[in-house]
Amino acid sequence: MGDQESAALRALVEKQQEAILHSAVPTVKERKKTLLRMKQMLIEHEEAFIKALVSDMKRPAFEAFSFEIALLLNEIEHVCKSMRKWSRPGRSIQFKFGYIEAIRTKRSPYGSVLIISPWNYPLQLALMPAISAIAAGNRCVIKPSEYAPATSELLRQVVGQTFAPEVLTVATGDRQVAKLLTALPFDLIFFTGSQETGKAVSQQAANQLTPVILELGGKNACIMDETGFSPEAIREIVWGKFLNAGQTCIAPDTLFVHESVYERTLSEIFATLMKFYGDNPRESEAYARICHVRHFQKLLQFIAQGKIRFGGAYDADDLFIAPTVLTDIQPGSSIGEKEIFGPILPVIPYRELESLLDHKTIQCDALVAYLFSKNKQHIQMVENYMRSTTVSVNQVIHHGANPHVAFGGVGRSGHGSYHGKAGFLAFSYEKTDYRAERYLHVSDKFPPYSHRDMQIVRRFRRWLL
Structure with a gap:
């Protein structure tokens, strides 16, 4: 410059x-x-x-x-x-x-x-x-x-x-x-x-x-327990994940699925992807591209860290990466630690929700946590675990478009919220006009102080200060 x-x-x-x-x-x-x-x-x-x-x-x-x-x-x-x-x-x-x-x-x-x-x-x-x-x-x-x-x-x-x-x-x-x-x-x-x-x-x-x-960003976990599976739920998750080719800060980052519905979930994801983008997503007018080369290369490294269940195709000249579903994520890989921010969905099975939360696999201060469940106890467990400003149950993305919902992060996902009234408050501070009208002269508050003054303060502190 x-x-x-x-x-x-x-x-x-x-x-x-x-x-x-x-x-x-x-x-x-x-x-x-x-x-x-x-x-x-x-x-x-x-x-x-x-x-x-x-x-x-x-x-x-x-x-x-x-x-x-x-x-x-x-x-x-x-x-x-x-x-x-x-x-x-x-x-x-x-x-x-x-x-x-x-x-x-x-x-x-x-x-x-x-x-x-x-x-x-x-x-x-x-x-x-x-x-x-x-x-x-x-x-x-x-x-x-x-x-x-x-x-x-x-x-x-x-x-x-x-x-x-x-x-x-x-x-x-x-x-x-x-x-x-x-x-x-x-x-x-x-x-x-x-x-x-x-x-x-x-x-x-x-x-x-x-x-x-x-x-800021974060790894927004999406959990589907044994009561949360349905074709409608999968449709919501797939839509939210691959919207804008996954380049959405509140997109579901990784899907954790109860083992009892794991294979059904994978099958339904594949069927949904076919309905959304067809067997050649590159030709779909409903599918976006990666924004720039450096991010494209980062996403290719993520794809190599798991087993490609669906997708995996890419074209560097077009900055195209197909909607990709990964399983069998390599232990200790960066895709398990860093925000993906792209069209790659790791799907990981779990046996017990309590154990999943106890192992701190899920980033508790992500921008949002998603849970698909009808189990009130599970919903409460996730809400208690998360520090995020939002826990969204049986829905993805939509809270970010609601002006009545404060949008913001905590911890590693940022600080401060906006949208609607939250934004009005965030971009302003409270200013006070303080005025006092005296109707009685009280000399006991001025030095020098006596033992009697201390007794008065202790007895009438709520009216004195």
């Missing part, structure tokens, strides 16, 4: 900071107007965005609209409907010995927010946190992924045409641009991506004590 580009980015952030200093916090009406402008932008450029998403990853147009544009439109509508209620100030009056406290609280925006988004859902994961940030009254800079160049460039153009840069702007470029941006004086950084990069962003932000929200 040249000095001129670096100076331009610094000037951009300074412009937002200056606007914050010299302008009042946007009213709820003004924030709603900004979000409705974003909604109109998405509607007007819908076909162009779908074309860009298909270009970047050969995404099916249905998936591009459903899991990028439609989710954003739904979120904007929900936030606009609820924002005034979320913004209402809180009030309370407390009577103390000698004075009356009047306490008023309200949510206040952090200021200028940096959003670093990934390549797997390049439109949704760039604008979804921006919706929360704008709803809370912030100004935003979005750094989209360089691995989705068509979507990133289109986003930069249409945002530039729609919004003033001191309100919302997009800065495109490689990781050097991201590194420079994280060193600038933002008031909050929101990052979605890998654990490795998330650590680097946190370390960079720590130098300036900038708060960070991290949305």
